[in-house]
Each structure stands twice: as C-alpha cells, then as structure tokens.
Amino acid sequence: MENLLEVKGLKTYFYRKDGVVKAVDGISYDLKRGETLAIVGESGSGKSVGVSSVMGLIKPPGRIVEGSVLFQGKDILKSNKKDMRDIRGNKIAMVFQDPMSSLNPTLKIGEQIMEPLLWHNKCSKEEAKKRVIKLLGEVGIPSPEERFNQYPFEFSGGMRQRVMIAMAMICEPELLIADEPTTALDVTVQAQILKIIKEMQRKNNTSVIMITHDLAVASMFSDRVIVMYAGNIVERGMMSEFIKNPSHPYSKGLLNSTPILGSKKKLEAIPGQPPNLKNPIAGCPFALRCSQAKDICFKEKPPITELSSTHNLYCWLFVKEGVKKDA
Known part of the structure; x- marks a missing residue:
C-alpha cells in the first residue's frame, strides 16, 4: 500500500x-x-x-x-x-482541540462550514448550503436546517466539536x-x-x-x-x-x-518532569525520569532498535549486537 x-x-x-x-x-x-x-x-x-x-x-x-x-x-x-x-x-484538514477558539463567534455556523467549499471553488453557494445541511445531519446535529443559521454560542461543547468535524470533512480531504x-x-x-x-x-x-x-x-x-x-x-x-x-x-x-x-x-504517575527543551540533551531525553537508566543513557542518544518488522524503539536497554541500526 x-x-x-x-x-x-x-x-x-x-x-x-x-x-x-x-x-x-x-x-x-x-x-x-x-x-x-x-x-x-x-x-x-x-x-x-x-x-x-x-x-x-x-x-x-x-x-x-x-x-x-x-x-x-x-x-x-x-x-x-x-x-x-x-x-x-x-x-489536508484539521480538527482542533478547542472549537470555541477555532470558530468565529460572529458568524453563523453554516457560513463557516461553507467557507472551504467556496474558497476552493468546489461548488456554488446554493449547492454548498445543501452539502452543509446534509453533512450536519451526518455528524449527528439535529434539525440541521435550523442549526445552519445559529451561532457557536448556541451549541454545546460536543455539538461544537461535531461542527469542527463537519468543517474539516466538507471538502472530503x-x-x-x-x-x-x-x-x-x-x-x-x-x-x-x-x-x-x-x-x-x-x-x-x-x-x-x-x-x-x-x-x-x-x-x-x-x-x-x-x-x-x-x-x-x-x-x-x-x-x-x-x-x-x-x-x-x-x-x-x-x-x-x-x-x-x-x-x-x-x-502510577511517571516521576519527575519533562526536560527543559532549551537545554541541550546529550543522551536519552527520558533518562532523568527513568528508573532503569544506565551511564550511557545520559551520554549518548540511543539508536533505533527493531523488536519486530513493525515495532521499534530508541532505548539503550534494548541495544544488543546485531539489532543496532542507524536512525
């Protein structure tokens, strides 16, 4: 594939x-x-x-x-x-984690979902409206014709996330x-x-x-x-x-x-805190929080190790002669 x-x-x-x-x-x-x-x-x-x-x-x-x-x-x-x-x-389309900050509070939901279709010249405004209403129904929003003309504040958090999915999928990315x-x-x-x-x-x-x-x-x-x-x-x-x-x-x-x-x-919580990414990391970035860390973990970045044809990792604990590869 x-x-x-x-x-x-x-x-x-x-x-x-x-x-x-x-x-x-x-x-x-x-x-x-x-x-x-x-x-x-x-x-x-x-x-x-x-x-x-x-x-x-x-x-x-x-x-x-x-x-x-x-x-x-x-x-x-x-x-x-x-x-x-x-x-x-x-x-390529994206669904963001906070729909309220991604949606324009002053525009109707339908207009915002239509925008990618019109921007990319996919169809006429009339056809775009039909597609949006159909898609709103498909993502589980009841009364899509009515909801088309409502604003983001009139939707619950879950409904706003459905709107974001509809907006991302409207052009069939x-x-x-x-x-x-x-x-x-x-x-x-x-x-x-x-x-x-x-x-x-x-x-x-x-x-x-x-x-x-x-x-x-x-x-x-x-x-x-x-x-x-x-x-x-x-x-x-x-x-x-x-x-x-x-x-x-x-x-x-x-x-x-x-x-x-x-x-x-x-x-079980993972002890410690992630490293400050402004500071150079000489070895494995997880070494300071790892209970199994060895001396080399703090000095050199681990190479890739294949556990199987579909499973690999970067960890000195698994590096042995014959399985070590270039990253």
Whole structure:
C-alpha cells in the first residue's frame, strides 16, 4: 500500500530571547491511505507542533529548520503560499482541540462550514448550503436546517466539536488531522465523536492522524502508534502489538497512568518532569525520569532498535549486537 504522507527528519525550533526551544527534534514517520496513526505523549512532547508543521501553520518565533514532508510524493514544505492554501482545508484538514477558539463567534455556523467549499471553488453557494445541511445531519446535529443559521454560542461543547468535524470533512480531504478532538468532553460524547470520525473515514477512505495524550482513546481508534517525548519519537509500532508489549520505559509509564474501564489496577504517575527543551540533551531525553537508566543513557542518544518488522524503539536497554541500526 502506498504512503500518502512521509515525514522525514523534521525539526521545528522556536527562537526565543531566552534560548532555542527544540520542540520537534528530528522525527520521521509515514502514513498509508485509509490508515489511522495515533501520536501520543504528555503535554509538551511535540505532538501538536509536529502536525502543525505538516499543515504549514508554524509562525515566528517558530521555524522549520530541517526535514521534509512528502504529501502524495511532493515536499509541501517547499510549496509557496498559494499551493499551501490549495492543500490546506482541501486535501489536508484539521480538527482542533478547542472549537470555541477555532470558530468565529460572529458568524453563523453554516457560513463557516461553507467557507472551504467556496474558497476552493468546489461548488456554488446554493449547492454548498445543501452539502452543509446534509453533512450536519451526518455528524449527528439535529434539525440541521435550523442549526445552519445559529451561532457557536448556541451549541454545546460536543455539538461544537461535531461542527469542527463537519468543517474539516466538507471538502472530503485525503488526510484528516485530529488534535485532541475529545479533550474536555465527557466519556459518552467522546465515544460519539470518535465514531463519527471513523464512519467518515470509512466513507471517504481518509487517512487520519490522531493526536492524543490518552492511550485508551488511541488504542480503540488507531492502526499504528507513535510515542513522543521531549520532541523525539521513542517508540512506534502496530497498536495491537504495542498495547500487548510496550517496551520503552516511558511507554510503560504512559500505559500505567492510563485508566482502563473495568480494571482495578492502581494508576502510577511517571516521576519527575519533562526536560527543559532549551537545554541541550546529550543522551536519552527520558533518562532523568527513568528508573532503569544506565551511564550511557545520559551520554549518548540511543539508536533505533527493531523488536519486530513493525515495532521499534530508541532505548539503550534494548541495544544488543546485531539489532543496532542507524536512525
């Protein structure tokens, strides 16, 4: 199966007066058509900055300093502003975690969802309205004709998130990026939102990148998973394999701190705090919080180690003669 997206050696730094923050420090991954990839990690791990880089949404003092983002074989980081406008919202769309800050409070919901269709000259205004009303119904908003003319403040949090999904899917993009789409929603609404995204993915064969700190959500929804920490990828693999056999100490910590429905297992917090990304990290970024860290963990960055053809990680605990590879 061909790759729709290939991210290679991506580095995104923020140049501030008090130093350079290496928010994303050399990540690489790919995504196939129709596949769902979860990117998980604590707040500040670089998840959102990474996908914002893919969307071309990094603004000063941030800057993409290295790497490439191949979408349909073309490096979109080299695209001009016009080409990026043609891609963004049309071929690649994003659902943001806070719909209230993403929606214009002074515009009717219908007008905002129509905007990508009209911007990309997909159809007439009359046809766009019909499409929007139909889509509002498909994402579970009752009385879509009436809701079309209402404002964001007239919608609940869950309904606003459905509006954001409708806005992202209106142009039937090939790639949907969902950045914490269920944050601050109750469990029932979370399940409904994820079901809507999954149904629309099946309908259009859309590839999905799900950004989340919640491994329980990721495990229900995703084919593959990437674990990020301090701007780096520390582990990746098929979700089914990863859940059964998380190997990096940080991955294990994430799973041990994730509540599982029906489980009586005591949750365990990961000790310590993430490193300050303004300071150079000589070895493994997780070493200071890792109970199994060895001397080399503080001195050298670990190479990639393959546990299987679909599961690899960056950890000195797994480096042995014969499995060590270049990153």
